[in-house]
Amino acid sequence: MSGALETNGLGKQYGRRWALHDCTLSIPAGKVVGLVGPNGAGKTTLLHLAVGLMAPTSGTITVLGAGPGEGPAQLARVGFVAQNTPTYAGLSIAKHLRMGAWLNPGWDGDLAERRIEQLGLDPRQKTGSLSGGQRAQVALTLAIAKRPEFLLLDEPVAALDPLARREFLQSLMEVVAEHGVTVVLSSHLVADLERVCDFLVVLVTSHVQLAGDVGELLSSHHRLSGPRRDPSSLPASQQVIEESHTDKQSTLLVRSDGPIIDPSWTVKPVTLDDLVLAYMGQARDTERVPHQGLSVIR
Amino acid sequence: MIRFASLQFRTQAAVAFGALAVIAVVLGLTGPHLVHLYNTTVATCGAHGDCASATATFLSADRLLQDLGNVVIALPAIVGIFWGAPLVARELETGTHRLVWTQSVTRTRWIAVKLGLVGLASIAVAGLFSLMMTWWSSPLDLVNGNRFTSVFDQRGIVPMGYAAFAFALGVLAGVLIRRTLPAMATALGGFVFVRVAVTFWVRPHLETAVHATSVLRMTSGMGFNQTNNGPLSVTGGHAGAWVFSDRIVDSAGHAVGGNFLSQGACLQSRSSVACIGKLREVLVYQPASRYWAFQSFEMAIFLALAVVCGAVCFWWMRRRVS
Numbered sequence: 001m002s003g004a005l006e007t008n009g010l011g012k013q014y015g016r017r018w019a020l021h022d023c024t025l026s027i028p029a030g031k032v033v034g035l036v037g038p039n040g041a042g043k044t045t046l047l048h049l050a051v052g053l054m055a056p057t058s059g060t061i062t063v064l065g066a067g068p069g070e071g072p073a074q075l076a077r078v079g080f081v082a083q084n085t086p087t088y089a090g091l092s093i094a095k096h097l098r099m100g101a102w103l104n105p106g107w108d109g110d111l112a113e114r115r116i117e118q119l120g121l122d123p124r125q126k127t128g129s130l131s132g133g134q135r136a137q138v139a140l141t142l143a144i145a146k147r148p149e150f151l152l153l154d155e156p157v158a159a160l161d162p163l164a165r166r167e168f169l170q171s172l173m174e175v176v177a178e179h180g181v182t183v184v185l186s187s188h189l190v191a192d193l194e195r196v197c198d199f200l201v202v203l204v205t206s207h208v209q210l211a212g213d214v215g216e217l218l219s220s221h222h223r224l225s226g227p228r229r230d231p232s233s234l235p236a237s238q239q240v241i242e243e244s245h246t247d248k249q250s251t252l253l254v255r256s257d258g259p260i261i262d263p264s265w266t267v268k269p270v271t272l273d274d275l276v277l278a279y280m281g282q283a284r285d286t287e288r289v290p291h292q293g294l295s296v297i298r
Numbered sequence: 299m300i301r302f303a304s305l306q307f308r309t310q311a312a313v314a315f316g317a318l319a320v321i322a323v324v325l326g327l328t329g330p331h332l333v334h335l336y337n338t339t340v341a342t343c344g345a346h347g348d349c350a351s352a353t354a355t356f357l358s359a360d361r362l363l364q365d366l367g368n369v370v371i372a373l374p375a376i377v378g379i380f381w382g383a384p385l386v387a388r389e390l391e392t393g394t395h396r397l398v399w400t401q402s403v404t405r406t407r408w409i410a411v412k413l414g415l416v417g418l419a420s421i422a423v424a425g426l427f428s429l430m431m432t433w434w435s436s437p438l439d440l441v442n443g444n445r446f447t448s449v450f451d452q453r454g455i456v457p458m459g460y461a462a463f464a465f466a467l468g469v470l471a472g473v474l475i476r477r478t479l480p481a482m483a484t485a486l487g488g489f490v491f492v493r494v495a496v497t498f499w500v501r502p503h504l505e506t507a508v509h510a511t512s513v514l515r516m517t518s519g520m521g522f523n524q525t526n527n528g529p530l531s532v533t534g535g536h537a538g539a540w541v542f543s544d545r546i547v548d549s550a551g552h553a554v555g556g557n558f559l560s561q562g563a564c565l566q567s568r569s570s571v572a573c574i575g576k577l578r579e580v581l582v583y584q585p586a587s588r589y590w591a592f593q594s595f596e597m598a599i600f601l602a603l604a605v606v607c608g609a610v611c612f613w614w615m616r617r618r619v620s
Binding site: 055069088089091095100103105106 | 299301302305306392393394396397398399400401402403404405407617
């Protein structure tokens with residue numbers, strides 16, 4: 001296994017509460033991964049474990065084949081943009097770039113300065129006086145100018161207005177295209193990630209609910225509608241993720257690797273949004289039944 | 299890392315060392331005046347026979363600057379509150395630890411450099427300030443005598459130990475509590491408690507006190523003291539020594555009551571051989587010559603406490619903080 005991120009039974013406990021529980025996940029290199037889940041699902045915990053900001057309570061995690069934050073060399077290979085894109089409010093952009101140069105052996109000073117210039121930012125400006133979108137761009141600049149192989153971003157666009165959001169994701173995609181880094185970015189909204197990610201991980205109530213290549217996920221899930229019937233009468237190869245019924249009609253979201261041949265169904269493709277909501281809903285339902293926490297992985 | 303730590307610290311350092319420079323100029327200008335005053339009043343008072351008033355006049359000179367000694371006492375606490383407590387807590391509060399700990403520098407190296415740089419600066423500020431005050435007040439201290447209690451903690455090398463400990467305690471409080479303001483309050487409380495505890499419970503026992511019994515001889519500056527008709531004791535004398543007790547006993551070793559002085563030969567002259575010739579003085583004290591040993595021991599105690607706090611910081615940062 002040579003994934004960018006591999007976890008096995010990973011768990012993190014705060015007091016008596018598990019922020020992340022029994023998480024087994026493999027993220028291949030070279031992907032742009034969307035990590036989606038409601039607030040408090042454990043996204044931040046997973047990312048912090050991956051960059052070595054915290055240590056797991058149980059299980060194992062490797063990033064690029066090594067323990068997270070295991071030493072300066074490992075730290076240099078992984079870039080991180082934390083939630084709310086923290087910077088030193090009292091220091092100017094130029095000083096942040098100097099910090100980057102001092103603290104990272106692989107620092108690309110030209111890249112950093114060029115990006116700040118392209119963004120139209122004054123390097124002498126203190127980051128405390130920047131807008132949220134500008135600060136996020138500075139944080140992204142710091143993370144990419146260290147030239148990591150793997151870049152993780154924790155809700156980078158959550159606090160941004162729609163325009164800043166689009167600009168931020170655009171510049172992120174330029175970086176991916178230019179340097180070919182593996183990227184994981186988290187969000188509680190799929191819509192933010194839909195256009196950029198090609199691999200999806202859905203995290204709900206501290207469990208991995210779904211993980212897979214976006215193309216494969218979309219082609220293996222179908223929205224079925226037809227006359228009302230009991231979902232348990234479906235073939236075993238069709239797994240019901242979500243169901244809703246009226247008196248006469250049933251609407252199902254099923255997972256099936258083969259085509260749906262039953263002529264009584266009207267089959268429609270699903271959107272990523274549908275998919276994520278369905279799996280989140282499923283997680284909420286299984287939550288009521290004990291010992292079924294980790295229901296579907298791939 | 300050291301360059302980045304300096305970049306973050308330079309404003310605070312500039313304020314501290316700037317203030318120190320101003321104080322140095324003021325003390326440098328007024329110091330010679332104090333020496334001159336000493337030479338013209340206290341040093342020659344014997345000839346005029348007005349030593350009591352001369353000493354009082356001299357000791358009240360430059361009161362305002364003498365009070366800088368209190369600033370030397372307060373400085374370590376200030377360092378602990380404003381340099382120590384926020385060092386890590388401010389980063390944790392603003393989330394910038396997630397920025398700096400994901401650069402290519404390990405967390406242990408980060409905390410080691412920060413502790414080292416700001417810690418050494420704390421020691422330097424306290425040391426230089428104390429050095430200046432020690433030099434400036436040396437004529438005053440000569441007159442004041444006992445340097446073990448009143449001015450011990452604002453002179454010499456102990457302020458460096460205090461500053462190191464206050465700083466490390468502040469950092470530790472910040473690491474454990476993770477919030478600046480409560481960490482500041484805790485650091486202040488902890489520092490004051492340890493300082494008081496060492497001053498009253500540890501310092502007197504740093505070396506075994508000398509017990510000396512000798513024939514009572516009254517010299518200038520000495521007097522008798524007695525409370526509520528209790529046993530008689532001696533005050534004054536023993537310049538520079540830290541006297542714990544100074545009792546008077548008779549030749550049989552019994553305490554001497556106050557009515558002794560209102561009897562027989564003592565009615566004529568209390569310091570005559572006829573009055574006190576048979577009395578002995580039982581002295582328990584730390585000799586003046588131990589001053590620098592005491593300074594060294596106390597500084598070592600606080601430096602050791604600082605190292606312990608630093609080590610706990612280190613350990614906790616590695617294991618627990620995220």
